[in-house]
Amino acid sequence: MYKIVRKEILNSQVKLLEIEAPYVARKAEPGQFIILRVDESGERIPFTIADYDREKGTVTIIFQEVGASTLALGLLNEGDSLADFVGPLGVASELEGVKKAAVIGGGLGSAIAYPQAKKLNQMGASVDVIMGYRNKDIIILEKEMAEVSDRLFVTTDDGSNGTKGFVSDILQKLLDEGTEYDVVIAIGPAIMMKVVCDVTRPHGIRTIVSLNPIMIDGTGMCGGCRVTVGGETKFACVDGPDFDGHQVDFDELMRRLSMYKDKERTAVERHKCRLEDQVNAK
Amino acid sequence: MQNKRNMSPKKVDIPVQDPIVRSGNFEEVALGYTEEMAIEEANRCLNCKHKPCVSGCPVNVKIPEFVMLITEGKFEEAYEKILETNSLPAVCGRVCPQESQCEAKCVRGIKGESVGIGRLERFAADWSMKNAEKKYDTVPFNGKKVAIIGSGPAGLACAGDLVKLGYDVTIFEAFHLAGGVLVYGIPEFRLPKDLVQKEIDGLVAQGVKIRTNMVIGKVLTIDELLEEEGFSAVFVGSGAGLPMFMNIPGENLNGVYSANEFLTRINLMKAYKEDAKTPIMRGEAVAVVGGGNVAMDAARSAKRLGAKDVYIIYRRSEAEMPARLEEVHHAKEEGIIFKVLTNPVQIIGDDNGWVKGMECVSMELGEPDQSGRRRPIKIEGSEHVIDLDTVIMSIGTSPNPLIRSTTPDLATNKWGCIEADAETGTTSKEGVFAGGDAVTGAATVILAMGAGKKAAKAIDEYIKSKEA
Numbered sequence: 052m053y054k055i056v057r058k059e060i061l062n063s064q065v066k067l068l069e070i071e072a073p074y075v076a077r078k079a080e081p082g083q084f085i086i087l088r089v090d091e092s093g094e095r096i097p098f099t100i101a102d103y104d105r106e107k108g109t110v111t112i113i114f115q116e117v118g119a120s121t122l123a124l125g126l127l128n129e130g131d132s133l134a135d136f137v138g139p140l141g142v143a144s145e146l147e148g149v150k151k152a153a154v155i156g157g158g159l160g161s162a163i164a165y166p167q168a169k170k171l172n173q174m175g176a177s178v179d180v181i182m183g184y185r186n187k188d189i190i191i192l193e194k195e196m197a198e199v200s201d202r203l204f205v206t207t208d209d210g211s212n213g214t215k216g217f218v219s220d221i222l223q224k225l226l227d228e229g230t231e232y233d234v235v236i237a238i239g240p241a242i243m244m245k246v247v248c249d250v251t252r253p254h255g256i257r258t259i260v261s262l263n264p265i266m267i268d269g270t271g272m273c274g275g276c277r278v279t280v281g282g283e284t285k286f287a288c289v290d291g292p293d294f295d296g297h298q299v300d301f302d303e304l305m306r307r308l309s310m311y312k313d314k315e316r317t318a319v320e321r322h323k324c325r326l327e328d329q330v331n332a333k
Numbered sequence: 334m335q336n337k338r339n340m341s342p343k344k345v346d347i348p349v350q351d352p353i354v355r356s357g358n359f360e361e362v363a364l365g366y367t368e369e370m371a372i373e374e375a376n377r378c379l380n381c382k383h384k385p386c387v388s389g390c391p392v393n394v395k396i397p398e399f400v401m402l403i404t405e406g407k408f409e410e411a412y413e414k415i416l417e418t419n420s421l422p423a424v425c426g427r428v429c430p431q432e433s434q435c436e437a438k439c440v441r442g443i444k445g446e447s448v449g450i451g452r453l454e455r456f457a458a459d460w461s462m463k464n465a466e467k468k469y470d471t472v473p474f475n476g477k478k479v480a481i482i483g484s485g486p487a488g489l490a491c492a493g494d495l496v497k498l499g500y501d502v503t504i505f506e507a508f509h510l511a512g513g514v515l516v517y518g519i520p521e522f523r524l525p526k527d528l529v530q531k532e533i534d535g536l537v538a539q540g541v542k543i544r545t546n547m548v549i550g551k552v553l554t555i556d557e558l559l560e561e562e563g564f565s566a567v568f569v570g571s572g573a574g575l576p577m578f579m580n581i582p583g584e585n586l587n588g589v590y591s592a593n594e595f596l597t598r599i600n601l602m603k604a605y606k607e608d609a610k611t612p613i614m615r616g617e618a619v620a621v622v623g624g625g626n627v628a629m630d631a632a633r634s635a636k637r638l639g640a641k642d643v644y645i646i647y648r649r650s651e652a653e654m655p656a657r658l659e660e661v662h663h664a665k666e667e668g669i670i671f672k673v674l675t676n677p678v679q680i681i682g683d684d685n686g687w688v689k690g691m692e693c694v695s696m697e698l699g700e701p702d703q704s705g706r707r708r709p710i711k712i713e714g715s716e717h718v719i720d721l722d723t724v725i726m727s728i729g730t731s732p733n734p735l736i737r738s739t740t741p742d743l744a745t746n747k748w749g750c751i752e753a754d755a756e757t758g759t760t761s762k763e764g765v766f767a768g769g770d771a772v773t774g775a776a777t778v779i780l781a782m783g784a785g786k787k788a789a790k791a792i793d794e795y796i797k798s799k800e801a
């Protein structure tokens with residue numbers, strides 16, 4: 052069993068869990084992920100490794116409650132345990148030799164991009180971080196990101212805090228001003244990554260994106276996570292999740308992510324009913 | 334009890350669930366012999382001196398001996414006789430391709446049907462599970478640790494033999510549940526999962542440790558197991574789990590699955606149950622591409638999920654199909670439509686990127702190829718489209734690259750299979766043995782199990798030789 056040693060509520064939908072998993076913590080690197088099951092009947096759900104502590108033997112994940120399984124995960128507290136926790140899976144991000152980078156996070160992607168920014172900062176690279184949120188109420192990890200970046204830009208879609216607009220607008224501006232980057236790392240919703248790639252493409256800047264297709268095993272045995280990169284089929288769980296963004300077929304990714312939309316909606320409704328029943332019974 | 338030899342040319346029928354009823358549930362299809370039926374069938378065995386049947390079995394189960402014990406009503410003794418060479422009788426009795434192994438060599442098969450060896454093996458194992466209290470002798474540990482990678486039939490058999498020799502055995506399994514293909518691939522209606530679990534519980538009772546969620550190559554490497562974790566030897570039984578695709582247009586459309594994904598969702602994640610948390614597409618018109626056991630399992634599972642039309646699309650003729658005869662027969666009874674001599678060209682999607690059909694061509698058989706099977710050739714102008722909403726690719730699997738890519742000194746061949754000696758499982762790397770699908774590519778339960786047993790013997794000899 053994998054014990055939760057710390058729980059933080061980052062905003063109304065986003066939570067952080069620090070989990071005891073010494074074998075995962077020993078090998079974890081930025082860019083890798085884990086798969087967990089909440090309980091014995093749970094589905095296998097993947098999460099990026101947001102942080103790790105090799106000495107304490109813990110791994111941190113940050114997640115958004117979007118469906119039945121993440122809602123169930125959010126109900127757990129410190130001291131509770133997860134049924135399964137496997138990792139580190141996937142290939143670590145290629146950060147060797149980077150001197151100047153832009154790390155871009157969209158929404159929850161900001162949290163997922165944190166370990167990359169931190170590692171680049173530790174390596175002595177100069178890091179600009181651009182985080183984008185829908186509105187100011189859901190901004191997370193601002194302090195942590197400020198600590199590991201040279202410059203931090205925060206945008207909100209509605210302008211309620213920071214600059215109004217999208218992360219790609221800021222990036223465009225920085226590039227127009229003549230800022231040069233060895234690499235741009237973009238993590239967030241598929242559409243955001245796609246737009247960032249469109250911005251960097253004319254400049255020929257290496258752009259790494261972290262893909263999140265639907266996964267089951269995470270070890271290359273189901274092919275459910277397949278994505279098209281440079282015209283070839285790749286299994287994101289073993290060949291990625293990082294890929295060269297300029298080669299990724301984002302439209303296909305978005306389409307495949309919607310495969311179970313209807314089914315998941317029923318699962319949430321069932322879950323909510325059960326929760327309501329529990330509450331009503333009290 | 335006075336037994337009379339039964340000279341009927343036909344096997345005693347095995348009760349099965351009605352095809353219409355069973356194609357709507359996931360319960361086991363064949364129900365198994367009663368004691369009377371088993372004795373009656375066992376009496377068809379002539380107890381041949383030369384035992385041709387035994388040579389047909391990859392692990393040489395002592396067939397006439399166990400069958401004679403059944404005729405005497407000594408069911409537990411029969412079970413123990415099988416166990417002398419086969420660690421998983423309840424599984425093999427159900428899933429072995431008997432018609433091309435033990436039963437193919439049975440003299441009763443010359444005129445009429447062979448003795449129902451598989452059915453009797455299954456009967457003895459089921460009887461024992463139900464009636465005999467299981468006592469496991471635990472052998473004191475000899476202080477030597479052996480690591481087993483993978484908990485499929487190869488790994489389980491290897492672990493079982495080593496623990497009996499006193500080794501401290503740990504199985505490392507990537508999934509959250511042990512059993513390999515027996516739990517994630519072969520469906521409940523053919524191999525009930527509680528039966529596999531009982532076999533695994535038996536190993537644990539004898540002292541085998543099972544560590545799930547351990548993806549070797551990621552969490553730990555083979556070198557770390559040998560150098561840092563204190564294991565004297567490693568057995569690799571990691572199977573052949575990497576699905577192949579055809580590389581035809583449309584394979585990434587929504588509604589196209591690999592058989593592995595489809596079956597894993599159903600068997601491991603129980604997606605067929607109403608309250609399951611893992612979703613699955615319940616197609617109306619489903620095509621499964623392939624002709625092996627995996628294809629039959631995927632097709633019959635799709636039917637059970639409620640599909641109206643389920644097709645098997647196979648490019649050769651039925652005679653060349655690698656699936657077990659019984660599965661083909663059961664699939665037909667359940668209404669699966671066989672479209673043989675047919676090959677997909679492309680999968681067609683609708684405007685939203687969902688499967689709506691598959692274009693196929695008809696084939697004819699030409700000259701035999703290297704495999705000895707007649708090569709299928711495309712008939713020009715035979716293109717046609719089948720309307721579908723789901724396509725399941727079941728054209729084969731190969732070994733997962735995780736282990737070979739993290740163990741550079743472990744030699745593999747051009748198909749990614751680990752090179753290992755067929756008799757001992759010895760690999761190019763000292764202290765590392767391998768067997769099962771990881772070495773042979775996708776094969777059978779009994780061959781994997783046999784390889785695990787042979788490797789256990791070689792590992793014992795290897796560790797003793799190091800001590801001397």
Ligand SMILES: Cc1cc2nc3c(=O)[nH]c(=O)nc-3n(C[C@H](O)[C@H](O)[C@H](O)COP(=O)(O)OP(=O)(O)OC[C@H]3O[C@@H](n4cnc5c(N)ncnc54)[C@H](O)[C@@H]3O)c2cc1C
Nearest residue numbers: 096097098099114115118119120121263264265266308315
């Ligand atoms: C490599 C990777 C890293 C990820 N990292 C994070 C993270 O750090 N934080 C976070 O909040 N989320 C992360 N996700 C997404 C997260 O796995 C899904 O939000 C979660 O599985 C949804 O489960 P659910 O049952 O709550 O929602 P559901 O109602 O099941 O699904 C909501 C949506 O989530 C996606 N989804 C569903 N099941 C899966 C699955 N098995 N694999 C991937 N996506 C799925 C689908 O697009 C679906 O429409 C990551 C996904 C991948 C593949």
Ligand SMILES: Cc1cc2nc3c(=O)[nH]c(=O)nc-3n(C[C@H](O)[C@H](O)[C@H](O)COP(=O)(O)OP(=O)(O)OC[C@H]3O[C@@H](n4cnc5c(N)ncnc54)[C@H](O)[C@@H]3O)c2cc1C
Nearest residue numbers: 483485486487507513514518549572769770776777778781
């Ligand atoms: C759907 C289906 C139906 C079949 N039907 C039949 C049948 O009727 N009759 C028959 O004889 N055979 C059948 N087979 C074939 C048979 O199941 C296999 O040949 C047999 O299971 C191989 O055994 P194995 O131990 O080598 O590997 P597997 O059973 O594949 O087990 C390998 C195990 O290793 C684990 N693993 C892999 N990589 C790692 C890693 N890096 N670290 C840790 N663990 C790892 C896997 O998760 C898996 O649990 C069928 C196969 C399938 C898929």
Ligand code: SF4
Nearest residue numbers: 390394425429434435
């Ligand atoms: S193990 Fe398989 S091949 Fe051997 S006797 Fe039993 S059913 Fe036949």
Ligand code: SF4
Nearest residue numbers: 378379381386439440
């Ligand atoms: S060949 Fe057939 S009849 Fe002869 S011993 Fe074997 S099972 Fe019995």
Ligand code: FES
Nearest residue numbers: 269271273274288
């Ligand atoms: S999640 Fe199954 S192959 Fe990637």
